[in-house]
Each structure stands twice: as structure tokens, then as C-alpha cells.
Amino acid sequence: MSSPTASPITSSTFRAGALCGALSGLLIALPALVEAFTGETSATSVPLGLSPAFALPLLTALQLRQRPATGRFAEVAHIVNLIGLGLFGAAAFASNLVLFYFDDDVIDEVLTGPTIPVLIGCAAVFAVGCALFGAAMIRARVFPALPAWGYAVVLPLFAFLTGLSDGPLTSGVHVLVGAILMWLSAALWRMAGDAQHAMAQARVSV
Numbered sequence: 001m002s003s004p005t006a007s008p009i010t011s012s013t014f015r016a017g018a019l020c021g022a023l024s025g026l027l028i029a030l031p032a033l034v035e036a037f038t039g040e041t042s043a044t045s046v047p048l049g050l051s052p053a054f055a056l057p058l059l060t061a062l063q064l065r066q067r068p069a070t071g072r073f074a075e076v077a078h079i080v081n082l083i084g085l086g087l088f089g090a091a092a093f094a095s096n097l098v099l100f101y102f103d104d105d106v107i108d109e110v111l112t113g114p115t116i117p118v119l120i121g122c123a124a125v126f127a128v129g130c131a132l133f134g135a136a137m138i139r140a141r142v143f144p145a146l147p148a149w150g151y152a153v154v155l156p157l158f159a160f161l162t163g164l165s166d167g168p169l170t171s172g173v174h175v176l177v178g179a180i181l182m183w184l185s186a187a188l189w190r191m192a193g194d195a196q197h198a199m200a201q202a203r204v205s206v
Helices: 008-038 042-069 072-097 104-110 115-140 145-161 168-205
Strands: none
Touching: 008 042, 008 168, 042 072, 042 115, 042 168, 072 115, 115 145, 145 168
16 A cells, blocks of 8 residues: 655545545435435424535545656546536535425426426436546555445436435445445544654654
């Protein structure tokens, strides 16, 4: 496992990314657990709509941490995943914080023209980006294998299941996604501590 150059910047970036990733995972998993019993509510829609925004710093920190062990493929995968996450996050925000409060007749009227194809396209880009970046993590072997595989397989599935009606399957996938993000965040947090320790050791040796 390669280690990035220890510095206050890398350590603080890893920690910030880990905290944001853990929050993103919680904002996905906890509402999903509630919705498994209550169905979608206003209280659960708000955190679900905001959760993708907190995944962005995690994604950047993950790539920074594994960059010494990766090549051009991981860089491309990171960019595609960033674009897909931005698009998917915007769609999730609109769905959970705007469309949720509309009547079904209004939603049918609004979702016309290119809207549905664009939403499907956003989900597709997000799914491809997650599959590619997950594959990059698997190849780099910097992060634990199980959440890396989960990122590559479960998150693309999650992209398309979010459009289905609430049920045990969708709630279960949401919980899995939240667990994957929290697992990766925990690994990143530990690595931040390792980077900080290496920096302290370097200062002592000087």
C-alpha cells in the first residue's frame, strides 16, 4: 500500500473528506431505515436530497489518497464519477425537495419533453462513473476490497432503483450505499491519522 507525502494539507483533506462521507452515508442510510416502516415523508426526503452534496469531498479525498497507486484510468474514472455525482445529486435534490411536494397530476404535467430522458441520462452517467471509480479502487488496493467492490456494483444499481416506488428493495439498497460510504470514510480517517503520524516522524528525524 503506497503512502502519499505526509503534509497538513493531505491529512486535513482526508479528514474533511471522511467526515463528509460519513455524513453522506448517514443521510442515506438512516432515512431509508425509517422509510422501510413509514414510507417516504418530508422528514426523510430532506436528508436524502442533501446527501449527494456531502459525497463530493469524499470522492475527491479518496482519489487523492489512492493517486500514488493509480494511473490515468483512475483519473478519468474520478472525473466521470464527479460529473455523474453532480448530475445525480441535482436530480435527487429536485426529486426529494421539489417534486415530492407536488400532486401526481402536477408531476405528470411537469415531467414532459426532455426531462425524463435527461434524468435517465444523469443516472446512467452516475452509474458508469461509480463502476469505473470502483474498479479503480479495486485495482489500486489502497482501500478495503469489500466496500470498493460495493462501490463498483451497488452504487450503479442504486442509481436506477431510486426511481422505483419505496419498498424493502429500495430501502435495503439505500442502507447498503450508506454503509459503503461510511466504511470508506472510516478507512480514509484511519489513513489520515497515518499520514499525520508520518509527518510527525519526519519532523523528529529532521
